[in-house]
């Protein structure tokens with residue numbers, strides 16, 4: 590679908606004709622307005638850069654702060670990313686999803702306007718520019734986990750059609766002024782037709798977060814997001830990156846590192862040292878167990894997002910105890926889990942490029958070489 594045909598308001602009403610509350614509307618921006626809001630896309634306004642373009646901070650005439658994603662260069666691919674992101678954002682609305690303020694499509698310029706998230710991304714707090722400031726105490730981490738799980742559960746179970754995000758990662762979880770999590774970056778999202786269990790597609794996403802069946806066979810389903818979210822939960826609990834480079838030839842995924850510790854019930858050793866032992870042990874344990882259950886290679890054994898929410902909230906003692914007693918947490922299976930994650934995980938490859946073909950013609954893997962995989966630098 591082209592961008593022009595997808596850009597109706599939330600209820601299919603053209604933006605100008607909407608009569609609902611102001612915060613539920615979005616509109617078309619002129620290039621001039623966005624140039625003036627961002628000081629002509631000044632370098633000093635730049636918030637970050639992703640695979641498809643740069644994001645700038647800006648301020649509108651009414652004083653409200655915005656983030657403007659400016660697509661790097663015009664191409665069919667960029668046009669598709671733009672159309673998907675606008676289409677998805679225009680149809681979803683949830684407290685844990687980043688809201689669309691509008692878009693601009695003038696000449697070859699394609700820009701998407703969002704609410705500005707003053708606390709930037711979860712990634713920046715765990716591994717980036719805010720990491721040293723330690724803003725993420727345990728209570729906040731738990732809330733971020735639950736809120737973002739609810740946002741993804743909404744995409745999987747409530748949005749019509751259902752939506753697979755396909756790029757769940759800590760740099761795509763943004764934090765508002767109250768540290769409320771907002772899942773962002775829907776440029777890779779896939780709309781799932783009614784009744785379909787999965788779609789076979791070009792692989793897009795970020796190394797370290799890709800489910801094996803998706804990375805290798807291009808089978809995208811909700812459980813691929815569950816896998817990525819599991820990695821994110823382990824990242825949130827431990828402060829570690831999804832993949833650590835041990836030496837020039839060896840990498841360790843966060844699941845390979847955390848599982849043996851969880852099996853030995855050494856949850857305190859998993860906790861981020863920045864928490865300085867200040868956390869609720871039962872909650873940390875839940876976050877780790879759920880993270881590992883989500884990021885297991887066996888797709889059919891991963892929970893669905895509504896269960897993830899329930900488990901994280903500690904709403905079902907029975908489900909939690911079933912999870913704790915699951916085979917994967919029994920010590921004797923350590924090697925088989927590790928072996929299978931080693932053998933099927935794409936991170937064992939040293940070849941990290943922005944676009945690479947891991948299976949000729951059928952799999953086109955767009956990866957982020959900028960942030961999540963240290964070895965790619």
Ligand SMILES: Nc1ncnc2c1ncn2[C@@H]1O[C@H](COP(=O)(O)OP(=O)(O)OP(=O)(O)O)[C@@H](O)[C@H]1O
Nearest residue numbers: 636637638639640644656703704705706710760774
């Ligand atoms: N609404 C926003 N408010 C504040 N910062 C934002 C906002 N949107 C994006 N950013 C910042 O801009 C950075 C780049 O965002 P973008 O979505 O383009 O790329 P990415 O998710 O890091 O990478 P990729 O697109 O390759 O997956 C983010 O990491 C975030 O720090």
